[in-house]
Amino acid sequence: MNKLHTFGCSYTQDFIDNKIDAYIDYCNFRGGTFPLTWPEVLSSKLNFSLKNYGRGGGGNNLIFQTLCNNINEIKKDDIVIIQWTYVHRYMWVDNKKNNWSHFGAGPLNGDTAISETTHEEITFNRTHPLYVNQVYEWMKLIDTLSKSIGFEVYYWSGDRNVLYPLDEGEKKNKKYLLGDLKIPRHETIFLEIFKLGGKTIKEETNDLVNDLHFGETAHKIMGDLFFDHIKNYNTKII
Amino acid sequence: MRSLYGFGDSYTQGHFLNDTFKPFIQWKEYIGKELPPVWIDILGNKLDMNVKNYGSAGSSNQEIFHTFIQNCNEIKKDDIVIINWTYIDRFRWAAMPPFTPPNTAFPFWKKISSSTLNDKDIKEQTRIDIIQNRVSYDLYVEEVYDYQKIIDLLSKSIGFDVYYWSADPSIIYSLSKEILNQKKYIINDLIIFNDEKYIGAGGYFFETISHHGGKTVQEETNYECTDNHLGESGHRVQSELFYNYIKK
Numbered sequence: 155m156n157k158l159h160t161f162g163c164s165y166t167q168d169f170i171d172n173k174i175d176a177y178i179d180y181c182n183f184r185g186g187t188f189p190l191t192w193p194e195v196l197s198s199k200l201n202f203s204l205k206n207y208g209r210g211g212g213g214n215n216l217i218f219q220t221l222c223n224n225i226n227e228i229k230k231d232d233i234v235i236i237q238w239t240y241v242h243r244y245m246w247v248d249n250k251k252n253n254w255s256h257f258g259a260g261p262l263n264g265d266t267a268i269s270e271t272t273h274e275e276i277t278f279n280r281t282h283p284l285y286v287n288q289v290y291e292w293m294k295l296i297d298t299l300s301k302s303i304g305f306e307v308y309y310w311s312g313d314r315n316v317l318y319p320l321d322e323g324e325k326k327n328k329k330y331l332l333g334d335l336k337i338p339r340h341e342t343i344f345l346e347i348f349k350l351g352g353k354t355i356k357e358e359t360n361d362l363v364n365d366l367h368f369g370e371t372a373h374k375i376m377g378d379l380f381f382d383h384i385k386n387y388n389t390k391i392i
Numbered sequence: 393m394r395s396l397y398g399f400g401d402s403y404t405q406g407h408f409l410n411d412t413f414k415p416f417i418q419w420k421e422y423i424g425k426e427l428p429p430v431w432i433d434i435l436g437n438k439l440d441m442n443v444k445n446y447g448s449a450g451s452s453n454q455e456i457f458h459t460f461i462q463n464c465n466e467i468k469k470d471d472i473v474i475i476n477w478t479y480i481d482r483f484r485w486a487a488m489p490p491f492t493p494p495n496t497a498f499p500f501w502k503k504i505s506s507s508t509l510n511d512k513d514i515k516e517q518t519r520i521d522i523i524q525n526r527v528s529y530d531l532y533v534e535e536v537y538d539y540q541k542i543i544d545l546l547s548k549s550i551g552f553d554v555y556y557w558s559a560d561p562s563i564i565y566s567l568s569k570e571i572l573n574q575k576k577y578i579i580n581d582l583i584i585f586n587d588e589k590y591i592g593a594g595g596y597f598f599e600t601i602s603h604h605g606g607k608t609v610q611e612e613t614n615y616e617c618t619d620n621h622l623g624e625s626g627h628r629v630q631s632e633l634f635y636n637y638i639k640k
Contacts (some may be wrong), residue, residue: 217422225545247529254531260468272521275514282486284499286457295461295542 159228160193162219162237165312166208169194174210176355176365185361189370195377200384202233211256213243214316215284215372216293230304233384235331236296238311241285242277258321286316294326297329306388308380314342328387331380347372347379396441397467398432398600401474402621403559404447406430413449415619419609422617428624432474434631439638441472450503453563454481455538469551472638473481474578475543477558480532481523482507489515533563544576555638557597565596579637604629 160166169177169188173381181188190198199205206219207226217236228234231266243258257266259277262270293309300307310331311373318337325333330345352372355365368376398404403551407416418429420477425572429437436443444466446459484501502513506523510516526532540556547554558564564577565585568592572580584599597617601622606629609619622630 160598219535219538222542225542247525247531249525249528252529252531268525269521271515272518275518278521279486279488279514282488282499284486284501291458291461295464295546298464298545299549300543302546 156202157232158197158204159234160206162208163212163239166211166237167210168206172210174258179183192373192376199381232305234307236309238316240313282323293327393507394441395471396436396443397473399452400447401478402449404476406448419617431630438635471552473554473557477563479560481527511543561596589631
């Protein structure tokens with residue numbers, strides 16, 4: 155059975171792997187079940203097994219490192235979907251835990267793994283377009299591997315600074331999921347999902363759970379749209 | 393003709409690609425003739441391969457990896473790639489206006505390390521914090537092994553040979569003997585461990601070169617030149633050890 159490998163941040167991660175308070179509340183609101191996420195909707199429609207490597211709060215470096223670390227799991231005819239995230243996010247070793255901490259723009263909220271001033275300077279430096287270009291460089295390598303190994307790779311982004319500024323012709327390349335949509339400046343494909351009726355957790359729970367990640371409806375729409383895109387370009391998908 | 397690709401820092405770049413580096417000018421004046429060949433050129437000649445040297449002095453491991461990515465499309469079956477990892481403290485930092493030096497194409501990455509002083513693009517405390525974080529934990533070394541995984545796969549799928557070595561002893565040479573003993577770690581069978589006779593800034597790799605008779609510029613010039621990169625004998629020894637290893 156072919157496999158669908160998904161990489162990204164919380165926009166990709168499975169609810170069950172990310173038991174934050176808001177998700178537990180959402181689960182309770184729904185009577186004790188989590189809805190299917192878009193990777194689950196998509197893998198089911200593709201009839202592929204799923205390996206979801208998404209990790210909430212992670213930055214693009216983590217996403218790329220996770221791909222490198224698991225690259226040997228990806229085989230010919232598999233499908234890989236990489237969701238890039240906010241460029242300001244970065245990795246830092248927490249000296250107390252000796253593991254990676256993941257930070258992004260905004261206050262540290264008492265985290266002492268890094269000083270406020272260093273954190274601010276790093277996140278400001280990461281607003282530089284070079285960090286976006288770094289993502290495009292990784293994509294070149296992934297594309298080369300995709301071609302030589304024979305897996306399909308698709309990209310999308312949760313950060314309006316990544317992929318969306320590419321010129322319209324380039325974005326029509328099949329590797330950019332929903333790249334042919336006209337997304338207004340300063341928006342992402344989330345806008346399209348919401349236009350089609352997708353709702354956030356907050357909306358689905360009538361503001362009882364204050365979380366702006368996708369709820370069931372939005373995941374379903376995104377999974378369907380991605381399926382249509384892939385089916386459109388991949389003749390092996392029935 | 394097959395190609396031999398080199399990626400790394402100054403230890404791969406050698407002394408020809410930058411003729412403005414003062415210690416190399418001093419060395420050239422001292423010997424009174426053209427500087428000797430760099431190990432990769434000697435090796436390319438011995439292997440009868442076309443040399444493509446993408447080494448760049450002061451590069452960090454991130455930058456070395458990115459230079460590989462930028463050029464990996466030209467690597468063909470049966471080519472050889474030799475990657476020299478560098479000191480873990482080094483990192484790259486986006487240069488921000490208005491401190492861009494004149495006549496420099498903007499935007500560009502700045503090369504920052506423990507020896508960078510008073511750089512206007514990064515606060516001193518930020519530089520220290522980042523370096524301290526990088527040198528204190530093996531997780532930054534693990535990043536390099538993650539890069540290797542993807543390079544190894546590309547090597548396998550395209551059919552080129554890839555070899556790694558490192559100027560930093562915490563990379564490659566801190567692996568267990570079972571893991572180190574892989575073909576991709578060039579001259580892994582010769583590397584010197586914990587020999588008090590050879591303590592130098594270059595770590596175990598350069599101690600090995602020294603053990604086989606390779607000297608630095610400083611040593612070859614009786615310390616009249618200040619540079620501690622490899623001298624004529626050092627480059628010759630490195631190329632010979634690499635050649636013998638590759639031909640095995």
